[in-house]
């Protein structure tokens with residue numbers, strides 16, 4: 466029992482297309498330390514894994530703890546994740562990530578602690594469900610609007626993973642034979658709303674001589690990509706091309722998310738990701754409006770909210786993987802069955818493991834409670 470204090474510490478890593486965010490949290494999911502590094506743009510999975518090790522080691526140093534003393538490290542990764550083996554495949558927003566890579570096993574060897582890998586967008590959705598904007602609900606669709614557009618889903622209090630590749634909401638088709646998507650197909654929502662696709666579009670039109678400050682702002686900030694901050698700044702300046710491309714993005718998000726809602730009928734939709742968090746409530750309001758004409762059940766639209774955990778949601782959700790799986794391994798079979806109607810809190814307690822014990826504490830500070 467002497468090791469309880471350090472044993473309650475967990476690591477969480479959010480592996481994004483542009484940056485890696487690593488945190489160390491305590492048993493109450495309070496962030497003790499964090500470390501941020503750019504995602505390598507070459508070198509394949511091995512280079513990415515090495516950078517993940519540096520990021521979590523940096524966060525551990527800041528927290529004054531060895532990586533091997535952590536109870537475990539969770540990783541939210543793009544791509545198709547095999548949660549049982551920790552292997553990751555089809556991670557298109559990462560460099561040269563062809564085929565399957567044993568990410569969990571590789572990190573486990575380097576860090577000396579259990580490593581659990583989940584889909585980045587699903588774990589960010591889990592975090593919003595357990596600790597953020599999704600707490601009042603028992604069904605939730607998370608839409609992470611960033612480099613790509615990813616989705617995470619909670620049904621009846623439990624994550625829905627499908628066969629490992631569920632909720633690729635960015636690849637809902639919003640226009641048959643439409644614009645080419647970074648995934649290679651045509652007409653996907655992400656082809657209009659993903660930051661990578663928007664940048665490619667902006668570049669094409671700028672190359673053709675259209676006037677825009679987007680790339681000037683990018684260079685001023687020492688960036689090589691049009692980050693969310695660059696888009697937000699261009700918008701403030703009234704940049705015509707930025708406004709037009711963001712208008713298209715909102716229309717595509719409206720159609721895609723409403724189509725998903727027509728299928729799922731969830732209670733709430735949380736909009737997060739780099740662009741979602743940066744552009745915030747005014748854009749969430751616009752997305753809500755853009756959804757409305759496409760909703761079949763238009764008299765009862767779902768709540769549509771901004772992610773409450775901000776930039777750290779992905780890393781917090783990754784850290785939750787550790788407590789969630791350890792708790793699941795301990796829970797007696799059938800304990801997750803909760804009576805209908807009283808769903809939310811009982812099911813959350815079952816699904817969120819350790820987080821449930823502190824679930825009523827204002828962990829995220831700015832939780833929107835009443836609507």
Ligand SMILES: [Zn+2]
Pocket residue numbers: 635636646647648649650651653655656
């Ligand atoms: Zn696509």
